[in-house]
Amino acid sequence: MNGKLYLCATPIGNLSDISDRLRETLSSVDIIAAEDTRRTLKLLNHLGIKKQMISYYEHNKREKGTELLKILHDGKDIALVSDAGTPAISDPGEDLVALCAENGIDVVPVPGCVAAICALIVSGLPTGRFSFEGFLSVNKRSRGERLEEIKNDQRTLIFYEAPHKLRTTLRDMLETFGNRRIALCRELTKLHEEIIRTDLEKAQTLYSEEKPPKGEFVLVIEGASEDGLKEEINCSVRERYEYFLSQGDDEKTAMKKVAQERGVSKRDIYAEIKID
Ligand code: SAM
Secondary structure: OOOOEEEEOEOOOOHHHOOHHHHHHHHHOOEEEEOOHHHHHHHHHHHOOOOEEEEOOOOOHHHHHHHHHHHHHOOOOEEEEOOOEOOOOOOOHHHHHHHHHHOOOOEEEEOOOOHHHHHHHHHOOOOOOEEEEEEOOOOHHHHHHHHHHHOOOOOEEEEEEOHHHHHHHHHHHHHHHOOOEEEEEEOOOOOOOEEEEEEHHHHHHHOOOOOOOOOOEEEEEOOOOHHHHHHHHHOOHHHHHHHHHHOOOOHHHHHHHHHHHHOOOHHHHHHHHHHO
16 A cells, blocks of 8 residues: 655744644654755654654656655655745755655645635735745746736735845836735744734835845735826727836737736737737
C-alpha cells in the first residue's frame, strides 16, 4: 500500500500555535520533507521529536520530488513542512502535491496558519471576496502587467512581499491602482506584530531610506471601487489607449488592455482608434 503525504502547517511566529495534530503527525510519519531543515530541526527539538529529514526546496524540487514519490510508493508516510505556515502556499509544496495527485498518492491536510489569511482577518477590509496574489514578479515589466491585469478587481487583494522590495511595490501599486486603503501586516503572531491600516499614499511616506522596512509583510489592499471603474470606462477609447501608451505599453498591448477592460475584441478597438 502507498504511504500518505501529510501537509503540515507550522507556526508563522508564535510556537503556541502548534496544534496537537501537528505534534502527532510529525511523531508518527516515517520521514519529514522540509523546506529549511535547520528551521524544522529547531521545531522538532522544541517538540522533542527525532526524525529523518529530507530537504525539499525550490532548487532541488524536481529530483527530490521523484525521490519522495518513490518513498511514498514504498509505503512510507511523509510530512511536508515549509519554512513557516502552510505548505503549498507560495512555496514548492504545490509541485509535490501535484506530483502526488498525478500518481494516486493520498494527500492529507494538517491545517494551521496561513500568513495571508491571518492578515486578511485583521485588515479591517472586506473579507467576503478576496484574491490571493502571492509574490509579485521581480521583473518590472511582468510586475506592471500583473498589477494592470488586477487593478479593476473589486475583491480585496492580498500580497506577500519581502521588506527590501516593499517600497518599490508600494510605489508601483499607487501608480497603477491610484490611492486605496491598505493594511500592512508585519511580523504576524510574533513579538513585534504590527498592523498599520492606512492608504497607499501614506504608506509610501512611512518607510524612507533612513527607516527601511524590516520583517515579514503581508499587504492587504482594498479592491477597485465601482466609481473608479465607471470613470475609466467613461473616458474615450483613444484616451484609454493613449494612457496605456504613456505607461510604456506598445500599441498592441495598449489595444489589448482597452479591449479587455471593455469586454470587446482587439479588432473593435483597432477600428475605433483608426476612425478617431
Ligand atoms: N507558506 C507560507 C504561508 O502559509 O503563509 C508563506 C510562505 S512565503 C515563502 C513567505 C511570505 O509569507 C513572507 O515573505 C511574508 O510575505 C509572508 N509571511 C510569512 N510569515 C509571516 C509573518 N509572521 N508575518 C507577516 N508575513 C508573513
